Amino acid sequence: MTKIITKLFLLMACTYISNTFSEEVNYLIVEGKSPPFQITHEGKSNGGIITDIVKEVFNGSPYTVKYHVLPLNRLYKIVESGQLDNWIAYDAKAWNSLSQWGDFVSEPLFSVNHTYLTCKKNPPAQIKSVSELSHQNIAIIRDFIHPELNELEDSHLLNLVPVENYSQGINLAALNRVDGFVEMELRIRFNIKNELTNNSCFQFVYMGDIIPTYSIYFSTDKRNTDINTFVNKRIKALKKANEIDKIMSRYTQTGANRLATKKTAP
Numbered sequence: 087m088t089k090i091i092t093k094l095f096l097l098m099a100c101t102y103i104s105n106t107f108s109e110e111v112n113y114l115i116v117e118g119k120s121p122p123f124q125i126t127h128e129g130k131s132n133g134g135i136i137t138d139i140v141k142e143v144f145n146g147s148p149y150t151v152k153y154h155v156l157p158l159n160r161l162y163k164i165v166e167s168g169q170l171d172n173w174i175a176y177d178a179k180a181w182n183s184l185s186q187w188g189d190f191v192s193e194p195l196f197s198v199n200h201t202y203l204t205c206k207k208n209p210p211a212q213i214k215s216v217s218e219l220s221h222q223n224i225a226i227i228r229d230f231i232h233p234e235l236n237e238l239e240d241s242h243l244l245n246l247v248p249v250e251n252y253s254q255g256i257n258l259a260a261l262n263r264v265d266g267f268v269e270m271e272l273r274i275r276f277n278i279k280n281e282l283t284n285n286s287c288f289q290f291v292y293m294g295d296i297i298p299t300y301s302i303y304f305s306t307d308k309r310n311t312d313i314n315t316f317v318n319k320r321i322k323a324l325k326k327a328n329e330i331d332k333i334m335s336r337y338t339q340t341g342a343n344r345l346a347t348k349k350t351a352p
Contacts, residue, residue, distance in 0.1 A: 109148065109149050109150070109172065109313075110149070110150050110151075110152055110172060111144065111149045111150070111151050111152070111172050111173075111174055111313060112152050112154055112170045112171070112172055112173040112174070113137075113140050113151050113152065113153050113154065113173075113174050113175075114154050114156065114161050114164075114165070114170075114173055114174065114175040115131055115137065115153060115154060115155045115156065116156070116157075116158050116161060117129065117155050117156055117157050117158075118157075118251065119158055119227060119229075119230075119251065120134070120136075120273070121134060121252070121273065121276060121277060121280070122134050122135055122272070122273065122276040122337035122338075123135050123136045123137075123176065123273070123302075124136050124137055124176075125137070126155050129155050130155060131153050131155055134337070135196075135333055135334060135336075135337050136176045136195075136302075138333045138336070139195060139321075139324070139330060139333055140174065142320075142324055142329055142333070143317055143320040143321065143324070144320075147316070147320075149313070149316070154170070158229050159229060161175070162183070162184075165184060165187050165188070166186075166187060168187070170307075171307060171309065171310070172306075172307050172309075172310050172313055173188070173306070173307045174304055174305070174306050174307075174313065174317065175188070175304070175305050176195070176302055176303065176304055176305065177190065177302075177303055177304075177305040178300055178301065178302055178303065179300065179301070179303070180231075180233065180300045181231040181233075183231060184305045185305070187307070187308060188305035188306055188307055188308055189305065189306060189308050189311070189314050190303045190304070190305055191303055191304040191305070191306060191314055191317050191318045191321060192318055193303075193318050193321040193322050193325070194301035194302065194303050195301070195302045195303060195304065195321065195330065196301065196302055196330065196334060197299050197300065197301050197302070198270045198271075198272065198299065198300065198301075198302060199270070199271055199292075199293070199294055199297075199299045200268060200269065200270055200271065200293040200294070200296075200297040201268070201269070201270075201271035201274060201290045201291060201292065201293055202224075202266040202267070202268050202290075202291040202292075202293050203255075203256065203259045203266060203267040203268075203269075203274050203288060203289070203290060203291075204259055204265060204266040204267075204288075204289050204291060205259055205260055205261075205262055205285065205287035205288060205289070206262065206265060206266070206289075209289045209291050210291060211291065211292065212291060212292035212293075212294070212295065213291055213292065213293055213295060213296055214295050215295070216238055216243060216296065219238065219243065219244050219296070220243055220244065221243070221244065221245075222244050222245070222264075222265040222266065223244075223245045223247050223264045223265050224244055224245070224246055224247065224264060224265060224266050224267070224268050225246075225247045225248075225249050225254070225255040225258050225259065225264045225266070225267040225268070226246050226247070226248060226249070226255070226267075226268055226269070227248070227249060227250075227251070227252070227255065227269060228248035228249060228250055229248075230269075232246075232268070232297070234296055234297050235268065235296075235297070247264050249267075252269070252273065252274065252277035252281075253277070253281060255267035255269065255274075256274065256277060256278060256281070259288070260285050260287065260288070266291070268293060268297075271290065272337075272338050274290075275290075275338075276337060276338070304317055304321070
Protein backbone atom coordinates (compact mmCIF):
# COMPACT_ATOMS: atom_id res chain seq x y z
CA MET A 87 0.00 0.00 0.00
CA THR A 88 2.85 2.33 0.90
CA LYS A 89 4.51 1.66 -2.46
CA ILE A 90 1.27 2.46 -4.31
CA ILE A 91 0.88 5.74 -2.43
CA THR A 92 4.51 6.62 -3.12
CA LYS A 93 4.06 5.94 -6.86
CA LEU A 94 0.90 8.02 -6.97
CA PHE A 95 2.69 10.86 -5.19
CA LEU A 96 5.59 10.72 -7.65
CA LEU A 97 3.18 10.65 -10.60
CA MET A 98 1.33 13.69 -9.26
CA ALA A 99 4.62 15.50 -8.63
CA CYS A 100 5.88 14.79 -12.14
CA THR A 101 2.58 16.00 -13.61
CA TYR A 102 2.80 19.19 -11.55
CA ILE A 103 6.41 19.81 -12.59
CA SER A 104 5.56 19.16 -16.25
CA ASN A 105 2.68 21.64 -16.15
CA THR A 106 4.75 24.19 -14.29
CA PHE A 107 7.81 24.03 -16.49
CA SER A 108 6.28 23.49 -19.94
CA GLU A 109 4.25 26.68 -20.26
CA GLU A 110 3.23 27.59 -23.79
CA VAL A 111 4.01 31.02 -25.21
CA ASN A 112 1.98 32.27 -28.17
CA TYR A 113 4.22 34.21 -30.55
CA LEU A 114 2.27 36.58 -32.81
CA ILE A 115 3.56 37.11 -36.36
CA VAL A 116 2.27 39.72 -38.81
CA GLU A 117 1.58 38.06 -42.14
CA GLY A 118 3.36 39.48 -45.16
CA LYS A 119 3.91 43.04 -43.99
CA SER A 120 7.01 43.21 -41.84
CA PRO A 121 10.08 41.63 -43.47
CA PRO A 122 12.82 41.40 -42.38
CA PHE A 123 11.36 41.59 -38.85
CA GLN A 124 9.02 38.67 -39.54
CA ILE A 125 9.18 36.80 -42.84
CA THR A 126 6.23 34.65 -43.89
CA HIS A 127 5.36 32.51 -46.88
CA GLU A 128 1.95 31.01 -47.61
CA GLY A 129 0.78 31.56 -44.05
CA LYS A 130 3.84 30.08 -42.37
CA SER A 131 6.80 31.65 -40.59
CA ASN A 132 10.04 31.76 -42.55
CA GLY A 133 12.39 33.46 -40.11
CA GLY A 134 13.20 37.12 -39.67
CA ILE A 135 15.01 39.28 -37.12
CA ILE A 136 12.27 39.23 -34.46
CA THR A 137 11.49 35.56 -35.05
CA ASP A 138 15.15 34.57 -34.72
CA ILE A 139 15.40 36.56 -31.48
CA VAL A 140 12.29 34.80 -30.13
CA LYS A 141 13.94 31.44 -30.89
CA GLU A 142 17.07 32.45 -28.98
CA VAL A 143 15.10 33.89 -26.05
CA PHE A 144 13.22 30.64 -25.43
CA ASN A 145 15.90 28.20 -26.57
CA GLY A 146 16.60 25.70 -23.80
CA SER A 147 13.99 27.29 -21.55
CA PRO A 148 11.00 25.67 -19.81
CA TYR A 149 8.71 27.45 -22.29
CA THR A 150 7.44 26.08 -25.58
CA VAL A 151 6.63 28.53 -28.38
CA LYS A 152 3.60 28.28 -30.64
CA TYR A 153 3.62 30.42 -33.79
CA HIS A 154 0.55 32.32 -34.98
CA VAL A 155 0.80 33.94 -38.43
CA LEU A 156 -1.98 36.50 -38.73
CA PRO A 157 -3.03 39.51 -40.80
CA LEU A 158 -2.28 42.66 -38.81
CA ASN A 159 -5.85 43.68 -38.04
CA ARG A 160 -6.80 40.14 -37.04
CA LEU A 161 -3.78 40.01 -34.75
CA TYR A 162 -5.02 43.11 -32.95
CA LYS A 163 -8.53 41.66 -32.65
CA ILE A 164 -7.24 38.40 -31.16
CA VAL A 165 -5.15 40.26 -28.59
CA GLU A 166 -8.07 42.55 -27.74
CA SER A 167 -10.47 39.60 -27.34
CA GLY A 168 -8.21 37.93 -24.77
CA GLN A 169 -8.62 34.52 -26.41
CA LEU A 170 -4.86 33.90 -26.44
CA ASP A 171 -2.93 33.70 -23.18
CA ASN A 172 0.80 34.23 -22.72
CA TRP A 173 1.28 36.01 -26.04
CA ILE A 174 4.43 37.82 -27.14
CA ALA A 175 4.74 40.28 -30.03
CA TYR A 176 6.90 43.22 -31.00
CA ASP A 177 5.88 46.84 -30.60
CA ALA A 178 7.36 50.33 -30.23
CA LYS A 179 6.54 53.08 -27.77
CA ALA A 180 6.06 55.38 -30.77
CA TRP A 181 3.16 53.12 -31.86
CA ASN A 182 1.91 51.95 -28.46
CA SER A 183 -0.37 49.58 -30.33
CA LEU A 184 -0.56 46.78 -27.74
CA SER A 185 -0.12 48.58 -24.42
CA GLN A 186 -3.77 48.24 -23.43
CA TRP A 187 -3.36 44.45 -23.25
CA GLY A 188 0.40 43.99 -22.93
CA ASP A 189 3.44 45.31 -21.11
CA PHE A 190 6.64 46.40 -22.82
CA VAL A 191 9.69 44.34 -21.92
CA SER A 192 11.94 47.01 -20.42
CA GLU A 193 15.08 46.05 -22.37
CA PRO A 194 14.84 47.29 -25.99
CA LEU A 195 15.83 45.02 -28.86
CA PHE A 196 17.35 47.51 -31.33
CA SER A 197 16.78 50.96 -32.81
CA VAL A 198 15.39 51.88 -36.21
CA ASN A 199 15.42 54.98 -38.40
CA HIS A 200 13.13 55.95 -41.25
CA THR A 201 14.03 56.92 -44.77
CA TYR A 202 12.28 58.64 -47.64
CA LEU A 203 12.86 56.58 -50.78
CA THR A 204 12.55 58.65 -53.94
CA CYS A 205 13.48 58.78 -57.60
CA LYS A 206 12.92 62.53 -57.87
CA LYS A 207 15.84 64.50 -59.27
CA ASN A 208 18.19 66.25 -56.85
CA PRO A 209 16.51 65.34 -53.57
CA PRO A 210 17.95 66.79 -50.34
CA ALA A 211 20.31 64.65 -48.23
CA GLN A 212 17.86 65.00 -45.37
CA ILE A 213 14.43 66.45 -44.77
CA LYS A 214 14.83 69.05 -42.06
CA SER A 215 11.33 70.50 -41.80
CA VAL A 216 7.72 69.61 -42.59
CA SER A 217 7.63 72.40 -45.17
CA GLU A 218 9.81 70.23 -47.43
CA LEU A 219 6.98 67.66 -47.50
CA SER A 220 4.27 70.19 -48.24
CA HIS A 221 1.61 68.92 -50.68
CA GLN A 222 3.56 65.75 -51.44
CA ASN A 223 2.09 62.32 -52.11
CA ILE A 224 3.86 59.87 -49.83
CA ALA A 225 3.43 56.10 -49.90
CA ILE A 226 3.20 54.23 -46.58
CA ILE A 227 2.32 50.64 -45.68
CA ARG A 228 -1.41 50.34 -45.01
CA ASP A 229 -2.39 50.00 -41.31
CA PHE A 230 1.12 50.87 -40.08
CA ILE A 231 1.28 53.63 -37.48
CA HIS A 232 3.13 56.85 -38.41
CA PRO A 233 1.92 59.46 -35.87
CA GLU A 234 4.04 62.25 -37.32
CA LEU A 235 2.86 61.72 -40.90
CA ASN A 236 -0.77 61.14 -39.87
CA GLU A 237 -0.74 64.45 -38.03
CA LEU A 238 0.58 66.25 -41.11
CA GLU A 239 -2.10 64.66 -43.30
CA ASP A 240 -4.79 65.66 -40.80
CA SER A 241 -3.51 69.23 -41.16
CA HIS A 242 -3.78 68.92 -44.98
CA LEU A 243 -0.03 69.43 -45.39
CA LEU A 244 0.53 66.22 -47.37
CA ASN A 245 -1.31 63.22 -48.79
CA LEU A 246 -0.59 59.67 -47.64
CA VAL A 247 -0.96 56.86 -50.18
CA PRO A 248 -1.49 53.49 -48.45
CA VAL A 249 0.08 50.46 -50.15
CA GLU A 250 -0.32 46.79 -49.32
CA ASN A 251 3.36 45.83 -49.28
CA TYR A 252 6.91 46.99 -49.88
CA SER A 253 6.88 46.02 -53.55
CA GLN A 254 4.08 48.48 -54.23
CA GLY A 255 5.74 51.29 -52.30
CA ILE A 256 9.11 50.74 -53.96
CA ASN A 257 7.57 50.50 -57.44
CA LEU A 258 5.50 53.66 -56.97
CA ALA A 259 8.65 55.54 -55.96
CA ALA A 260 10.61 54.07 -58.89
CA LEU A 261 7.92 55.15 -61.36
CA ASN A 262 7.57 58.61 -59.77
CA ARG A 263 3.89 57.98 -59.10
CA VAL A 264 4.49 59.25 -55.58
CA ASP A 265 7.03 61.76 -54.35
CA GLY A 266 8.48 59.25 -51.93
CA PHE A 267 7.98 56.04 -49.95
CA VAL A 268 8.52 56.39 -46.20
CA GLU A 269 9.39 53.37 -44.09
CA MET A 270 12.10 51.92 -41.86
CA GLU A 271 15.33 52.04 -43.80
CA LEU A 272 16.43 48.50 -43.04
CA ARG A 273 13.07 47.19 -44.24
CA ILE A 274 13.21 49.08 -47.53
CA ARG A 275 16.81 48.04 -48.22
CA PHE A 276 16.06 44.40 -47.38
CA ASN A 277 13.06 44.32 -49.69
CA ILE A 278 14.91 46.04 -52.54
CA LYS A 279 17.61 43.39 -52.37
CA ASN A 280 15.19 40.52 -51.80
CA GLU A 281 13.26 41.43 -54.94
CA LEU A 282 16.46 42.04 -56.92
CA THR A 283 15.31 45.55 -57.70
CA ASN A 284 18.23 47.48 -59.13
CA ASN A 285 17.20 51.04 -59.93
CA SER A 286 19.98 53.60 -60.12
CA CYS A 287 17.53 56.43 -59.46
CA PHE A 288 16.81 55.34 -55.87
CA GLN A 289 17.82 57.92 -53.27
CA PHE A 290 17.55 57.39 -49.51
CA VAL A 291 16.75 60.66 -47.74
CA TYR A 292 17.22 60.95 -43.98
CA MET A 293 13.93 61.46 -42.10
CA GLY A 294 15.19 61.70 -38.52
CA ASP A 295 14.11 65.30 -38.04
CA ILE A 296 10.52 64.35 -38.88
CA ILE A 297 10.37 60.77 -37.52
CA PRO A 298 12.98 60.42 -34.75
CA THR A 299 14.91 57.19 -34.32
CA TYR A 300 13.16 54.89 -31.86
CA SER A 301 13.54 51.44 -30.33
CA ILE A 302 11.73 48.18 -31.00
CA TYR A 303 10.60 46.19 -27.96
CA PHE A 304 8.88 42.97 -27.11
CA SER A 305 5.42 43.26 -25.60
CA THR A 306 3.94 40.43 -23.51
CA ASP A 307 0.53 39.54 -22.14
CA LYS A 308 -0.27 41.63 -19.05
CA ARG A 309 -1.77 38.57 -17.40
CA ASN A 310 1.59 36.81 -17.03
CA THR A 311 4.37 39.00 -15.65
CA ASP A 312 6.68 36.01 -15.24
CA ILE A 313 7.13 35.75 -19.02
CA ASN A 314 7.94 39.46 -19.22
CA THR A 315 10.59 39.13 -16.51
CA PHE A 316 12.08 36.04 -18.16
CA VAL A 317 12.25 37.67 -21.60
CA ASN A 318 13.84 40.82 -20.18
CA LYS A 319 16.64 38.80 -18.56
CA ARG A 320 17.22 36.80 -21.72
CA ILE A 321 17.37 39.91 -23.93
CA LYS A 322 20.01 41.43 -21.64
CA ALA A 323 22.05 38.22 -21.82
CA LEU A 324 21.74 37.97 -25.60
CA LYS A 325 22.80 41.58 -26.06
CA LYS A 326 25.79 41.08 -23.76
CA ALA A 327 26.84 38.09 -25.88
CA ASN A 328 26.31 40.11 -29.10
CA GLU A 329 23.79 37.55 -30.28
CA ILE A 330 21.22 40.14 -31.34
CA ASP A 331 23.86 41.96 -33.41
CA LYS A 332 24.67 38.66 -35.10
CA ILE A 333 21.02 38.07 -35.91
CA MET A 334 20.64 41.61 -37.24
CA SER A 335 23.67 41.21 -39.49
CA ARG A 336 22.07 38.23 -41.25
CA TYR A 337 19.32 40.51 -42.54
CA THR A 338 20.88 43.97 -42.75
CA GLN A 339 24.06 43.31 -44.74
CA THR A 340 22.25 44.14 -47.96
CA GLY A 341 25.13 45.53 -49.93
CA ALA A 342 23.05 48.59 -50.75
CA ASN A 343 24.34 52.13 -50.75
CA ARG A 344 25.18 53.89 -47.50
CA LEU A 345 22.53 54.33 -44.87
CA ALA A 346 20.68 57.63 -44.83
CA THR A 347 21.88 58.77 -41.43
CA LYS A 348 22.95 62.18 -40.21
CA LYS A 349 26.56 61.02 -40.30
CA THR A 350 26.36 60.71 -44.08
CA ALA A 351 24.37 63.87 -44.66
CA PRO A 352 26.43 66.93 -45.65
